[in-house]
Amino acid sequence: MLPWNAEMSGRVDQATVVSDVLRDNPLGDPHERPLWVYVPPGYDDGTTAYPTIYVIQGYSGQVVMWGNRQPWRRTYPELLDRLIADGEAPPAIVVFADAWTRLGGSQFVDSHGHGAYHSYLCDEVVPFVDEHYRTLAGPAHRAITGKSSGGYGAMITPMLRPDLFGALATHAGDALFEVLYPREFVPAARVLREEYDGSWPNFLDRFHATGGRCPGSDLILLYGNAASYSGNPDGSVDIPFDSVGRLVPDVWSRWLEYDPVVLARSHGEALRSLHSIWIDAGKSDEYYLDLGAMAFREEVEKAGVPAENVFFELFEGTHANLEHRYLMAVKWLSRRLTPGRPL
Template sequence: MAWRPGARFPYAPGMLPWSSPLAGRIEHDILHSELLRDNPLGDPHERPVYVYLPPGYDDSDRRYPVVYVIQGYTGHVGMWFNRPPFRRPYPELADDVFATGDTPPAILVYVDAWTAFGGSQFLDSPATGRYHSYLCDEVVPWVDGRYRTLADPAHRAISGKSSGGYGAMITPMLRPDLFGALATHAGDALFEVCYLPDFPRAARMLRDGYESDYANFLADHAQRLHGTKDTDLELIEVYGYAAAYSGNEDGSVSLPFDELGVLVPDVWARWLANDPVRMAAEPHHAEALRAMKAIWIDAGRGDEYYLDFGATAFRRALTTAGVSDDNVHFELFDGRHGGIEYRYPLALAWLCERIAG
């Protein structure tokens, strides 16, 4: 029967425009980070950490695998609870994965790595702070010390989208002693495809609005609300990437392009050294990838940043590195860069099947 004006619209379960009850529960806490204290940007060293405990956690003494969940650029941990129209936020979608008991339960940890530039790429950088070390050397032991975790890499995964997907790819390569599985959704990879188009656009924005000087943009941006100029997001994002990939020991940032948008080769080489596709080709990283229990890779075929090509290149790099096909899920789906949160619980269930105790 077709819906008609005046008829009561039947909401699907969980589709109310406000919060839905969880089968599990989420604890909100604050981690006082020594590694982020006195960071170069003066960002808070006290960071929120949200920990999801699955149904049944309080009723037994069993230990659980852990999935760390990280965000894309300009994301902070509180944004996980934003409720877009006709959609549900990821914490509810993730709870659904465990509510029926069909998927092995896991603890989820929502990590904050926000900076004044909008993100950290989950790397240590002298221009932003020690966010990779914060995640690995403070958040992970903090969680293991407070919750009943299976505290070894075979039972610990990391998942993210976009810049979070980038962090999910590089973190297990850098710390295979901690992470043995990952899910990357449209993660930043194949840098010459996903980043190069940004450089001449940013150079033009700087020329037309800021006399080709990033210092002028940063000074202007700091004294008004972000987003009140059309160029804000693109300029702060490019600078934030540069701060992560080519920050200098004195806290300054080297740009990978000049005032004409032309590559600066030595700086660009520093960026490429952080490309997951290239990292996977290095022998010690390839060894780490071969040892992983599960690697999920996906992206939308219409991704505006061409991260479908990055996903494909990373998948090919895994094959070259000798990673078993049995441990990899690769998929290109119909979609773009945004509005793909429905993909996250698919990967979560797949990961949990493989890292369960």
């Protein structure tokens, strides 16, 4: 309950990963990226190797934001430390990765629109952590978690790289695109018409000139998603709706290929290889991601993932203030990642 830093039993290291795959990325964003790594109490006193849990952020998240403190509340790393120090969860190394872009995020995919952030996470961050820390370096002992866009990344990454991740937790992750996105397209078209003469370049210029303090600033999320799902080799970005909000079918079909619900249908083998899948969302999620959670769970079941490997819950809540859900998932996952630990 301290107003400043709370005393921790473990520690958080702050490192920098120099990325080759992000060098000269299309947006000119830094290729040197901050990385936070939590090590549990007792790490420095022994030779034990630990499971790892990767935590990725929602849209507009930067790794330093994990240190943001709200009044009378501990930060997430401090809450995590208390959970492990009190013996409520087995010790684990927890990695806080950064995939921010000048558009606010990357959806943790490789894209012509912003750069190779999926490759960065899988081929650079994971090896960096395994090289510098005593990890149990195998998919059975490595999980990835996140909320919202981070929950999206947590769903797709193990499907694409089951050789790295054997478990996941998604909290209100972006899914069921036909429900999530089109409802935003019509009001976006109106704002573009009224404020920016229908021009995305006009919007982007004013957004960056004002630090996001401009009408319709949340349009950056749609444009950033387009950079993720429908970027082109020349760096241009195709938008999935026209000037009156109608779907552009060929562009929209490219977006749907990235939907975790759709991906699950062609990645059944990868899903069956996962020993732990946590799916949750608030029943009153403002973006209807409770429905996305339901749809993803249905595809997981259709893929033949054993019921004992899946935790699913729709809880009383919205899209906000979900730190307690992160802790619940870490507690569940850490037991399943630790050799010899009863489930």
